[in-house]
Amino acid sequence: MVNAGTVYQRCRCGCGLICDHADLQRHEARCTGEARPPSDKTVKRRKQSKGFAEASRDFKKELAEDFGDKPFIIQCRNCTTKCNFKKPEKDVSYQEVLARFQEHFKAVDFFAAAKEAHVLKRKTEELAQQLQEEREEAAIRTQEASKSIEVAATIEHNSHMLINTINEQAAMNEVLAKDIVRLKGELIQTQSESQCVICRDSKKSEAFVPCGHVCVCRACYDHLARVSRANSVVCPTCCEEVRFTMRVYL
Numbered sequence: 001m002v003n004a005g006t007v008y009q010r011c012r013c014g015c016g017l018i019c020d021h022a023d024l025q026r027h028e029a030r031c032t033g034e035a036r037p038p039s040d041k042t043v044k045r046r047k048q049s050k051g052f053a054e055a056s057r058d059f060k061k062e063l064a065e066d067f068g069d070k071p072f073i074i075q076c077r078n079c080t081t082k083c084n085f086k087k088p089e090k091d092v093s094y095q096e097v098l099a100r101f102q103e104h105f106k107a108v109d110f111f112a113a114a115k116e117a118h119v120l121k122r123k124t125e126e127l128a129q130q131l132q133e134e135r136e137e138a139a140i141r142t143q144e145a146s147k148s149i150e151v152a153a154t155i156e157h158n159s160h161m162l163i164n165t166i167n168e169q170a171a172m173n174e175v176l177a178k179d180i181v182r183l184k185g186e187l188i189q190t191q192s193e194s195q196c197v198i199c200r201d202s203k204k205s206e207a208f209v210p211c212g213h214v215c216v217c218r219a220c221y222d223h224l225a226r227v228s229r230a231n232s233v234v235c236p237t238c239c240e241e242v243r244f245t246m247r248v249y250l
Contacts, residue, residue, distance in 0.1 A: 002056050002074060002101055004083040007110050009071040010064045018060035021071050021110075051094035052087075059098055063107035071110040077103075080225070080232055081244065120210065124246065127212050131248050138190070145187050152180045196220050197236055207248045211240040214248055221245060 014033035202217035
């Protein structure tokens with residue numbers, strides 16, 4: 001079977017078998033150097049047709065040609081999260097199975113993929129730190145705005161009670177009223193900036209990697225993923241391909 005995300009490597013003892021990297025050392029310890037086709041017992045145990053087993057073996061050999069004895073990792077060409085490759089029925093021919101493998105999977109150098117994953121992890125951690133700082137700053141601004149509104153409301157209430165006896169407070173009340181409008185406007189703007197750019201109803205909750213934009217809610221992202229189907233989801237802000245998302249709380 002061909003599994004996305006699995007690391008494979010050619011046996012270095014001469015048999016040419018492409019092994020799961022985790023099992024390579026155990027295989028080489030008992031390898032005689034002679035190529036062996038998959039046995040009927042193995043095929044039956046794995047509930048595979050012989051054509052499927054041979055197509056799987058030959059496809060991995062075909063991929064290994066570009067890497068020699070170096071390990072390589074198999075990836076999906078179009079799946080964005082979980083691999084959606086469906087195992088063919090037993091009556092599907094060898095050529096058809098092989099064609100499906102070639103259409104769905106590709107191979108990349110393991111060390112290059114590991115380096116890229118490390119870079120992505122570092123960028124993700126930096127993005128998470130930045131989002132955390134922005135979230136803390138937004139919380140402080142919201143708290144300060146709420147306190148300012150409470151203070152302004154108290155002053156306005158007291159001013160209305162004294163307006164009949166202290167006419168001099170009229171000018172102050174006008175200034176306070178304008179401040180309240182301004183503060184409420186700032187609060188509304190702050191709330192608007194946290195809304196999903198698609199539905200304009202729910203809060204933004206999904207951070208796109210690698211572009212870093214936080215612009216949609218979970219429901220809208222799920223809808224984008226369903227609409228895109230085989231194609232990759234793209235960021236509504238910059239149209240960059242989204243590899244995966246992170247949940248954030250604004």
